[in-house]
Amino acid sequence: MAAFEIDPDIRKAKTIPSEFYLEPRFFELSKERVFARSWHLLCHENEVDGLFPATLLPGVLDEPVLLTREGDDLRCISNVCTHRGKVLVEEPCKANLIRCGYHGRRFSLDGKFLSMPEFEGVECFPSETDDLKSLPVANWNGFLFTSLDPAADLAAFAGEAKLSLLPDSDLPLKLTAKREYTVNAHWALYCENYLEGFHIPYVHKALNEIVDYGTYTTDTFRFSSLQTGFDQQGRVAANYLFIFPNLMFNFYDWGVSVNVVRPVSPCETVVEFLTYVADASKLELGAGGDLHGVEMEDEAVVESVQRGIHSRFYSQGRYSPTREQGTHHFHRLLAEFLD
Ligand code: FES
Ligand SMILES: [Fe+2]
Structure with missing residues (x-):
């Protein structure tokens, strides 16, 4: 019998049950089955x-x-x-x-x-x-x-994400900075927060001024998903590519910010931020301008979820069919790999 089943129809599906995050045996099982x-x-x-x-x-x-x-x-x-x-x-x-x-x-x-x-x-x-x-x-x-x-x-x-995601620059990508954040939450909670733009208007007030919520898109592929945010003029502001289970490639005008999500324990995660710059003159601009501020906002909300899923009154939720396709897709892959 499968450890978890997530209905392929997002309108019928329930999110992965909270025991996935809470029980150490699923954390251990993920090492061999997922990673x-x-x-x-x-x-x-x-x-x-x-x-x-x-x-x-x-x-x-x-x-x-x-x-x-x-x-x-x-x-x-x-x-x-x-x-x-x-x-x-x-x-x-x-x-x-x-x-x-x-x-x-x-x-x-x-x-x-x-x-x-x-x-x-x-x-x-x-x-x-x-x-x-x-x-x-x-x-x-x-x-x-x-x-x-x-x-x-x-x-x-x-997945289908193409070279065209890289910035329009002839300059080579250069690793210019490495930084680690420790988040007091399960690694998968950090990933599933990344996988939807649903929370942008509520959690990221400044980013919401840059990225147009109405035209935000999510495409899912076999093991990856791509979210694209457009600015108010309809230009691509950022492409967020997630490669299952723990890699995030964020494409901005200046280059690529890569996040590697490293589980430490069921309630602790380290997120590595690797900054690969092609065009340093654009570093402070647009959706890729204040990554630290956005990260702080994400961590606060993810750590709050970590506390919330311990509740005896919470086990599973439902998905927005228009805004949480990436999270649904991620839970489906987790269930598939843990089977
Ligand atoms: S030669 Fe002895 S451990 Fe490598
Ligand atoms: Fe966020």
């Missing part, structure tokens, strides 16, 4: 030159991986030595092979075992298990992703 089977952002291709270590979702998957680049050849391999388990590369660096700093085992940049001191006479050695495991790497508009066990390829996850 291990989806795609994780490593970095933008402009950031990699040589070896680039990363940890996939610290606190959730905690998987040390290594992105390696030789010319145009990009690979993602395990960053854990096959001898006694030391993490191999701790900082981004340039090298033409990988050497473990514990006992000197060496690997090529595609993860093949090369050599090991003092192992003469060891039987059945080396074998395939002495190589570093390879993970898939996928490039989407210059952003590099990997996955442990993807439910589908990245193109399917990212």
